[in-house]
Amino acid sequence: MLVNPKAAESLANPDEYPNLFEDWQIALNVEATVATKRGVFPPAEEYMIHAERSNESLVEAFKNMHVQEEDTVDELDS
Numbered sequence: 001m002l003v004n005p006k007a008a009e010s011l012a013n014p015d016e017y018p019n020l021f022e023d024w025q026i027a028l029n030v031e032a033t034v035a036t037k038r039g040v041f042p043p044a045e046e047y048m049i050h051a052e053r054s055n056e057s058l059v060e061a062f063k064n065m066h067v068q069e070e071d072t073v074d075e076l077d078s
Helices: 005-010 024-035 044-051 058-077
Strands: none
Touching: 024 058
8 A cells, every 4th residue: 555655744643733633632531441341331231321322422421521520529619
């Protein structure tokens, strides 16, 4: 397989241009967290618990988890 060097150089690198990759660091954190659970499936009786979350991306779930944690901390501080 031949790769055009100019085309390869024109691709943005997330480390050099993080502004072009929204949620890049979050996605890396999610990947690291989920990697250990890959191939592990919940029992069938838990289907309904997980079915409601099937339309949510892992990045969205991760963001929502942190928002809920911040709300909990804010409530405890009150």
